[in-house]
Amino acid sequence: MSEERSLNFIEHIIEDDLKANYSKEDLRFRFPPEPNGYLHIGHASAICLNFGLGLRYNAPVNLRFDDTNPAKEEQEFVDAIKRDISWLGFKWANECYASDYFQQLYDWAVQLIKDGKAYVDSQTSEAIAEQKGTPNTPGTESPFRNRPVEENLELFEKMKNGDVTEGMHVLRAKIDMASPNMLMRDPVMYRVLHKSHHRTKNDWHIYPMYDWAH
Incomplete structure (x- = not known):
């Protein structure tokens, strides 16, 4: 048996x-x-x-x-x-791709900016990493965290259109730099990449980070 x-x-x-x-x-x-x-x-x-x-x-x-x-x-x-x-x-x-909904992800990101829940950070990746803190100590807020909404929207549009160089800006979610979950300390949502995509070609110059795309 x-x-x-x-x-x-x-x-x-x-x-x-x-x-x-x-x-x-x-x-x-x-x-x-x-x-x-x-x-x-x-x-x-x-x-x-x-x-x-x-x-x-x-x-x-x-x-x-x-x-x-x-x-x-x-x-x-x-x-x-x-x-x-x-x-x-x-x-x-079904065969699905994250790129199927790049536009939807972008529209949601714009809405978060309008709601004051996302901002464009102009620091280097090294500076952002240093400000994350540790599991036992809170992080430090970015000096760009309280940028005006209109300025964030303008910069994010420039990122999308390819008007800025790679590494100049990223879009971050405004959550909680003191969260015990370090992944919630204003994670990066978008970065600039001037690379041709195998499906969308050169339609986009910003690409969502893994956590935002999921």
Whole structure:
């Protein structure tokens, strides 16, 4: 007689949600690679986990490319990733890209600026890192944290249009520089990159950071 397989921690979470009346028909899974290289054995493990959950719960699995860094990403890697997933025997329901909603992310960022919840910081990346503080000490606010909204909007527009050099400005969320979670200490949302994107070509000169795109 075969032994019953124990659940992994993700399956435990899913089962708890289903017991709490979450609809099984609403379950969705995804595999979200960045197309900046070829897959390795660790990726294969993640693919089997994510698509395996889809098979177990009869739910769709989306292939979602995190294509937010044109300096390292290429169409060649997109194609290779798709071939490898197919070779492993899996099929995705929808093929999605972060670049599909670059405009939406930008519009949301503009709204945050208007609401006083984001600002353009003109410091170097080194200065920003130094001001983060430590897990035991609060960070230091940027001298540009309280820039007027209109100035922030003007600078962000210049960033978008490619009128500033890389590293001159970044857009940061205005959250809490004393937060015990250091990731919440005014994280960078956008940086300037004058690189051609494999899908959007030269439409954009600013690209969302990983945390903002997710």
